Amino acid sequence: MATRPETAKKILLHWMDATIALLGFVFAAHIVSMAAEERISVPVALFALACMTGVLVLYCLILRDAYDDRPLPAVKLAVGALLAAGAVLLPTLHLTDVGMWENIAYIWLASAVLYLPLWATVCLGAGLLTALTVFLTAVTTSPWQTVLVGQLISAPLVPAATWIWCWMWRTIRDAHDSQEAKARLAVSEERLRFARDLHDLLGHSLSVITLKSELAAKMATKDAARAASEMSEVRRLAGESLIEVQLAVDGYRSLDLDVELAGVRAALEAAGARCTIDARAHDLSPAARTLLAWVVREGATNVLKHSRATRCSITIGGGVLEMRNDGVDSPAAGSGSGLRGLAERMVTAGGSFTAESTPTGEFLLTAKVPA
Structure with a gap:
């Protein structure tokens, strides 16, 4: 039976998968419409679709790596970067205006920032934003102000959403781990308490029983009545000790x-x-x-x-x-x-x-x- 964190992880991952699938469908529809309008050729459209699909699949895989805190998936990130570049550069070179699938580059950015500190994330994001703005302004007829505004809207969206999704998962996992740690600590403390109480209960009784048994053994040949009395007391103490241990096990002794x-x-x-x-x-x-x-x-x-x-x-x-x-x-x-x-x-x-x-x-x- 799956634990609550595992269930939460599956929900978050399926949610992200559905979101990426929806984005992929929108990007694919846009590329197909460009090809239908003969703004780009069919081979270019197919190439762009293949690169886009590769980026989205790698994003989902890298996201799972990040959830499990595995080592940096350098190969996946490198391949994703090449596919993102192919998905953005080749179709754009055949257009005179700015499309929308250049946002594929920011999906790759979202997968990269999961493994970067804040300062590196800001530097990488700023560099990618600047490079795309300069490139799109150079190869299209769109003014750089329009290009920059569009990139500023798209650039932080997917990376921020990805970071929030992972943060939610880690918060849920840490909260669950904290609850488990508290439960284990409570069990350990209760075991220590029981061991201490058992020692206190039996240590005194067994010491007295030992003392009286030795006394009875010494008196057995000298005073049989006294020896019998001492052994009767030993039996009484043993019975009381058994009752006290039973009460200690139930947690009700005082x-x-x-x-x-x-x-x-x-x-x-x-x-x-x-x-x-x-x-x-x-x-x-x-x-x-x-x-x-x-x-x-x-x-x-x-x-x-x-x-x-x-x-x-x-x-x-x-x-x-x-x-x-x-x-x-x-x-x-x-x-x-x-x-x-x-x-x-x-x-x-x-x-x-x-x-x-x-x-x-x-x-x-x-x-x-x-x-």
Whole structure:
């Protein structure tokens, strides 16, 4: 099925073909009438018709080259120039007045200007106009003023129409390409968002599941009841993770800040890190609370996976969240893809995000949501 630009291109080309065919019919009728009136001989008329037909056919072919932005059709232009000269010069030499098929030269000009810059177009057009005016004035009885006025009317008409037709096609094509580029960008951004969200969803849950599974394995021979309890919690977390992934796929998931804070406290304390929370977020919008919930989740995941923290504090006030822990292994600790994705999420939403080691040996995660 043809795309809209391809359909528009076909319409414009058929429109131009019809226009050229109409001009060719008018020129041919004029040449035939001159031959019928014996103003020119039949061989000259046939020669002029052949040259005119060649120019018009080459014009249509060159126009298609220009639509597709192909290399300069130098051979076609050169042959077209010779045919245009033959169509204009030979019949005119047998007349005493100015005809109309000298406009064939301007049809060739229209095909040439498609590949020329503006200054070259003006120079070529002025040179052709001057040459034709001088030639027609010299071989006919028409005054040069009359010849010049006629040429000034004809010279810009077909080149301007041709340029407008090509400009319309390129504008339609560029607009379509722009729409396609925007669509591809939207798809790429959505894929990135989904990948980031999936990492945020599973990174935290799998870290806790791994921790509890290890704990259950250690307790299996010492405290079977505790091991069974931990495995029951693993099953619950796995089920919740599956539900969250399903919601993420549907695009309808939303995190609750209070629930995330409670879950993070339980996970960190189960890992042996004392967690203190001071959260004042009742005045924040639902969107801002959701953003901070993602920060809390990813921050806790980062602590569980990349540190040996014994204490962690979470403070929320005035739309600013600070999460500190004392388990920094190196200055680059915590600089994984999860935090990079979280930073991208915050910046996209109009907030800010930093995660860095402090001079006191702690790791500080700071996030600010838009008011």
